[in-house]
Amino acid sequence: MEFRDLKTQYQKYKQEIDSAIQDVITNANFIGGKEVKVLEEQLAEFVGVKHCITCANGTEAMTLVMMAWGIKEGDAVFVPDFTFFSTGEVVSFRGATPVFVDVDIETFNIDPVKLEQAILKTIKEGKLTPKVIIPVDLFGLPANFPEIERIAKKYNLLILEDGAQGFGGNINGKRACSFGDAATTSFFPAKPLGCYGDGGAIFTNKDELAELIQSLKIHGKGGDKYDNVRIGVNSRLDTIQAAVLKVKLKAFVEHELEDVNRVYRLYNERLNGIIRIPYIPNGFYSSFAQYTIKLKNKEQRDGLQAKLKEQGIPSMVYYVKPMHKQGAFSYLGFDDTEFRVTNELCETVLSLPMHPYLSNEDINQVCAVVKEFRL
Known part of the structure; x- marks a missing residue:
């Protein structure tokens, strides 16, 4: 996959x-x-x-x-x-x-x-x-x-x-x-x-x-x-x-943008109520560069990522480190307490496979692993 x-x-x-x-x-x-x-x-x-x-x-x-x-x-x-x-x-x-x-906890x-x-x-x-x-x-x-x-x-x-x-x-x-x-x-x-x-x-x-x-x-x-x-x-x-x-722009306009949102809807149908799924406000439409879920803590996130890897399912963490903690910006001396949401997200988010060509079988396989994992 x-x-x-x-x-x-x-x-x-x-x-x-x-x-x-x-x-x-x-x-x-x-x-x-x-x-x-x-x-x-x-x-x-x-x-x-x-x-x-x-x-x-x-x-x-x-x-x-x-x-x-x-x-x-x-x-x-x-x-x-x-x-x-x-x-x-x-x-x-x-x-x-x-x-x-700092960022919004929902979006x-x-x-x-x-x-x-x-x-x-x-x-x-x-x-x-x-x-x-x-x-x-x-x-x-x-x-x-x-x-x-x-x-x-x-x-x-x-x-x-x-x-x-x-x-x-x-x-x-x-x-x-x-x-x-x-x-x-x-x-x-x-x-x-x-x-x-x-x-x-x-x-x-x-x-x-x-x-x-x-x-x-x-x-x-x-x-x-x-x-x-x-x-x-x-x-x-x-x-x-x-x-x-x-x-690729022609394909993007003709079907890829809608297809990636189809994948989003299928993920949501299977994962809603099981895991924290992406939040899209009313009137907003996403092109879903990533489909990012949120776990309870770092241990749970890392555990699920390891389980997915065992099943041959790739996943990514975007992002593991906040901007204010990057070494290149250390001279700025930010107060870590001002970034509560970002600090939390860096330890709890996980991005699942996401693209317009993801099959129903692949989506079902990913969701089955998420559901079976001890959340």
Whole structure:
């Protein structure tokens, strides 16, 4: 059994994917080929924004936005404590300071109440200037943007939606990667929409921001690549990855997004009342990058993971360590008591196999092991 089955997906679309790759090789347009532009147009249309700018990976997508906004030393950027390292890393990379915020016990996303408390505390201390909020669409579920946008407006802060895991989700029909002032996603192979290497994208409705990022991603270019008007980086999505993504986006829209939610519903039917299952608020729709259950304690979580492994069933722990406990951020000196929920989640969550090609038999096998385990 695969945790995220890219092999079955490839076999289903082998002819289309192989043909798309071969076209790029035949045309020898490996950087900046027509497939990149077409993909950007298709992605922007799907998300419902004016601009999509592809780049080398999801981390650099966030970095490019931070660069465009001029985020620098002395700035405070508010980041959920329960997320992957890169969300905080891009802040420090720019010389700014990440301020970690505990998450909601139900959704695992940044807690708006604690977010506002962190903003007020930062303002009161007077050492940093609040500038940006980076909500994460964790495990495929969009963050609570209605509340986050209210808070951002109140304190005049920018919002960068980290949609690395959330592409395809929505809130009352408004799609992930269309919230805030800008949004980013990742095309890492295991993401809801993944390529065959690294890749990322930035989404925005702001014309000037899009134009600036287009320059920054190619060495700060002006009129052409040899006219460099600012310091930038080299961060491009190559044409082969764009060709693969075009095929996979079509499958994602036509059936994969609904199929992964079918798997979610089947898991829920079998596990509800037995284990803590994912919580999806009314009006929210998840793209289920992960299906994450919650156990009573670390011993129970580790025991179930071991039992699943015995039966040949893969599982993963996202995440084993809170952001505020990462060694790279040790200089910040956070108070551990401010992160009660995140500390608890890191010891109790477990992600089960989750992808659009998971069969009913596989789902039944996973659920049987969970039910038989002494919870």
